[in-house]
Amino acid sequence: MVRVTNLRKHFNGHKVLAGINFRVRKGEAVALIGPSGSGKTTLIRTINGFVIPDAGTIAVGGQEIKYRNPESLRQARKKIGMIYQLFNLVERTSVQVNVMAGALGRLDRGLSLLSSTLGFFTRQEREKARELLGFVGLEDKVRERVDRLSGGQKQRVAIARALMQEPELLLADEPIANLDPKASKKIMELLLRINQEKKITLITVLHHLDSVRDHFGRVIALKEGAICFDAATRTLNDHRVQDIYSIEEEFACVAAQAGSI
Amino acid sequence: MRCRASWQYLNGTGRLWWWSLFLVILGFSFRISQVDVKSLIGGLYQSWALGREMLPPDFSRWKQVLTLAAETVAMGFWGTILGILISVPLGFLAARNTAKNYLIYQLAKTLVTLLRSIPDVIYAFFFVTAFGLGPQAGVAALTLATVGLLGKFYAEAVESIDEKPVEALAAAGSRGLSVIRHAIVPQVLPLFMGYNLYLLDHNIRVALALGVVGAGGLGVELFTQMRGFHYQKAAAILVIILVIITAIDRVSAYLRNRIIKGGFLHPGNRLPDAALLAAIGVLTLISIYFMPVDFKEMAAGAPRIWEFLKGMFPPDFSRISVYLKLMLETVGMGISGTFLAMALAIPLGVLAARNVSHNPVIYNLAKEITNFLRAIPDLVFALIFVVAVGLGPFAGVLALGLNTAGFLGKFYAEAIENVDPKPVEAVEATGARFLQRIGHAIFPQVLPLFNSYNLYILDRNIRYSTIMGLVGAGGIGFELVMTSRMFEYRQMAAMLLVILTTILLVDWLSAYLRKRVV
Ligand SMILES: Nc1ncnc2c1ncn2[C@@H]1O[C@H](COP(=O)(O)OP(=O)(O)OP(=O)(O)O)[C@@H](O)[C@H]1O
Numbered sequence: 001m002v003r004v005t006n007l008r009k010h011f012n013g014h015k016v017l018a019g020i021n022f023r024v025r026k027g028e029a030v031a032l033i034g035p036s037g038s039g040k041t042t043l044i045r046t047i048n049g050f051v052i053p054d055a056g057t058i059a060v061g062g063q064e065i066k067y068r069n070p071e072s073l074r075q076a077r078k079k080i081g082m083i084y085q086l087f088n089l090v091e092r093t094s095v096q097v098n099v100m101a102g103a104l105g106r107l108d109r110g111l112s113l114l115s116s117t118l119g120f121f122t123r124q125e126r127e128k129a130r131e132l133l134g135f136v137g138l139e140d141k142v143r144e145r146v147d148r149l150s151g152g153q154k155q156r157v158a159i160a161r162a163l164m165q166e167p168e169l170l171l172a173d174e175p176i177a178n179l180d181p182k183a184s185k186k187i188m189e190l191l192l193r194i195n196q197e198k199k200i201t202l203i204t205v206l207h208h209l210d211s212v213r214d215h216f217g218r219v220i221a222l223k224e225g226a227i228c229f230d231a232a233t234r235t236l237n238d239h240r241v242q243d244i245y246s247i248e249e250e251f252a253c254v255a256a257q258a259g260s261i
Numbered sequence: 262m263r264c265r266a267s268w269q270y271l272n273g274t275g276r277l278w279w280w281s282l283f284l285v286i287l288g289f290s291f292r293i294s295q296v297d298v299k300s301l302i303g304g305l306y307q308s309w310a311l312g313r314e315m316l317p318p319d320f321s322r323w324k325q326v327l328t329l330a331a332e333t334v335a336m337g338f339w340g341t342i343l344g345i346l347i348s349v350p351l352g353f354l355a356a357r358n359t360a361k362n363y364l365i366y367q368l369a370k371t372l373v374t375l376l377r378s379i380p381d382v383i384y385a386f387f388f389v390t391a392f393g394l395g396p397q398a399g400v401a402a403l404t405l406a407t408v409g410l411l412g413k414f415y416a417e418a419v420e421s422i423d424e425k426p427v428e429a430l431a432a433a434g435s436r437g438l439s440v441i442r443h444a445i446v447p448q449v450l451p452l453f454m455g456y457n458l459y460l461l462d463h464n465i466r467v468a469l470a471l472g473v474v475g476a477g478g479l480g481v482e483l484f485t486q487m488r489g490f491h492y493q494k495a496a497a498i499l500v501i502i503l504v505i506i507t508a509i510d511r512v513s514a515y516l517r518n519r520i521i522k523g524g525f526l527h528p529g530n531r532l533p534d535a536a537l538l539a540a541i542g543v544l545t546l547i548s549i550y551f552m553p554v555d556f557k558e559m560a561a562g563a564p565r566i567w568e569f570l571k572g573m574f575p576p577d578f579s580r581i582s583v584y585l586k587l588m589l590e591t592v593g594m595g596i597s598g599t600f601l602a603m604a605l606a607i608p609l610g611v612l613a614a615r616n617v618s619h620n621p622v623i624y625n626l627a628k629e630i631t632n633f634l635r636a637i638p639d640l641v642f643a644l645i646f647v648v649a650v651g652l653g654p655f656a657g658v659l660a661l662g663l664n665t666a667g668f669l670g671k672f673y674a675e676a677i678e679n680v681d682p683k684p685v686e687a688v689e690a691t692g693a694r695f696l697q698r699i700g701h702a703i704f705p706q707v708l709p710l711f712n713s714y715n716l717y718i719l720d721r722n723i724r725y726s727t728i729m730g731l732v733g734a735g736g737i738g739f740e741l742v743m744t745s746r747m748f749e750y751r752q753m754a755a756m757l758l759v760i761l762t763t764i765l766l767v768d769w770l771s772a773y774l775r776k777r778v779v
């Protein structure tokens with residue numbers, strides 16, 4: 001489903017991604033961990049085309065992402081849903097209008113382009129938005145303004161917006177970093193349910209190792225822009241966690257990576 | 262709860278309803294101001310044709326033009342100085358905390374409000390009628406307009422001071438003027454100076470246009486050349502006007518920057534003060550050398566104004582139905598002009614916003630067009646369009662629309678540049694197209710700001726639509742000129758009253774709408 005090959009990126013001389021290679025199969029759920037500044041967000045943003053890599057390729061669903069071709073990039077983004085730490089909703093509008101944004105990529109031609117730009121949608125699309133809001137547990141908030149919702153509710157709206165795209169791949173960058181433990185648990189359960197029931201591939205950046213252990217079968221760890229662990233979650237013991245988050249013992253990291261391939 | 266009027270809350274039917282209401286108002290105001298698709302396309306073609314006749318600009322009269330330009334700057338300067346002299350006492354009288362007598366306070370406040378609500382060009386017209394053609398009418402008009410603005414700014418500055426030093430001085434036995442001098446003036450002086458500079462900038466721009474109604478300066482020359490079919494000579498004057506306005510823009514942006522950085526007018530900071538003093542010094546020298554008016558003569562003319570005012574009484578309302586009909590056309594022009602401005606400003610504003618307009622060529626082009634539209638005063642546009650598309654309200658709509666499209670475009674672009682980028686990226690990440698991103702992620706964020714700008718421009722355009730007729734661009738202004746030519750001053754007075762009433766009504770209405778919608 002996702003194939004990342006030799007991915008490199010640097011920002012003003014500072015190496016952020018130093019040759020990343022991995023594959024994610026269709027329907028898989030992967031947790032991406034690593035210390036702050038290790039390049040997790042950068043990696044996620046290269047997958048949906050907001051960061052252009054210096055070298056290497058990414059293919060999603062067999063299609064290579066062409067960063068220089070806006071139309072092809074847009075087609076690629078249509079099938080990738082994205083969940084953010086700060087939800088990134090349009091605060092002043094209603095829940096429903098925010099969810100409808102997920103349909104825009106589909107309504108990209110002729111009359112439907114015009115009407116969707118002006119905020120008119122077909123009954124079918126509106127029904128679908130309502131149905132998805134039911135799925136994430138917000139059926140009674142359809143007309144509520146987003147700025148009146150709690151953090152957990154906002155993240156549900158964002159998830160419904162992503163689902164509205166009918167994505168093949170769902171990316172989430174620290175989706176629960178701004179939520180309380182209870183809401184965090186519910187959001188993680190919701191994401192995993194989507195992964196299992198709808199067979200949508202899921203890649204999530206997480207800082208809570210407990211959540212990682214509870215929910216994910218596979219973990220990829222980044223350290224200083226390189227993958228230093230990529231294996232089943234059960235093999236992630238305390239010693240390896242120390243390796244990932246410690247700064248000195250680089251050789252241990254290399255060893256762990258060699259072991260996992 | 263103000264959210265009941267919120268657009269985002271509306272479902273499809275609700276939006277349809279609002280769009281229909283919008284279209285009805287649009288259709289109605291286009292009808293009464295004689296705008297339709299055919300005339301718009303025709304107007305475009307005719308303006309293009311006129312534009313070609315204006316090229317290349319003919320600078321053969323550059324000596325006269327430059328002298329007139331200096332005279333125009335001097336008009337702006339002296340109008341500001343006289344305005345400041347009157348505004349200082351008036352500002353203190355119109356401030357709640359320094360006015361001793363409630364009646365005087367209310368009178369001063371009302372006077373300032375009235376002076377502010379009447380467009381500067383109406384004053385110019387009035388003084389041209391009373392004094393005769395020439396720069397003294399312009400200076401007098403600028404003085405009154407300045408008092409309307411500065412009187413309010415000063416009063417607000419005085420009302421916002423810290424009361425503690427005032428109380429301390431009062432407790433020590435000081436009173437009246439002495440308290441003002443020692444406790445209030447030091448506090449408000451920097452603010453006052455800032456406002457004075459702003460007015461100076463504003464007045465020089467306005468002075469460029471006033472001549473179009475005969476009140477002296479470069480505008481007179483522009484009017485003469487346009488009416489004499491010397492379009493290339495007129496184009497040269499337009500170029501000079503643009504250069505002057507751009508120069509003022511640059512200088513005042515530089516000075517404003519200094520003020521924001523705190524270097525301006527602060528003791529111990531010599532350099533910016535030197536720059537400021539130099540700028541003002543040059544301006545003063547120009548203004549003295551090209552002295553546009555003889556103040557003795559102006560003072561001697563004051564009794565004539567009194568005579569003139571007496572001649573206007575009692576106002577003659579016998580043709581009131583004609584005035585009302587014309588006033589309706591005038592308001593229609595203001596509304597149509599605002600719609601035109603909005604229609605032009607939306608693409609201009611989007612393309613001139615750095616965060617959405619990534620192509621540098623398009624971005625700079627949009628920005629320069631906005632600056633250009635803003636720099637040409639609407640009365641000058643009106644003069645040009647009257648020649649291009651003929652007498653009548655359509656020329657006025659084009660003039661108001663183009664000039665305020667420049668303002669709105671700038672406001673819109675700034676609003677868009679300040680949106681929260683996070684939701685915009687999220688909507689882009691769904692694979693939405695450019696227009697959809699504007700509609701879904703940017704428009705909802707800027708809508709309240711846009712509404713308040715639109716309302717401000719609508720208010721302003723209805724006010725200024727009354728002056729379009731002074732150059733033949735439709736509305737009640739034309740009738741005003743006609744009656745004044747026939748010395749029917751009592752009818753003129755009635756018309757001025759109709760205009761004033763309408764303006765006050767619109768002011769009140771827009772204040773009300775602002776509270777409800779924005
Ligand atoms: N647009 C950019 N310009 C310059 N440097 C950047 C940019 N984006 C990221 N970086 C740098 O790249 C490095 C990796 O950043 P990134 O956001 O990918 O880390 P992260 O693993 O997501 O960290 P965190 O856990 O704190 O979110 C950091 O040093 C950051 O400063």
Ligand SMILES: [Mg+2]
Nearest residue numbers: 040041042173
């Ligand atoms: Mg990050």
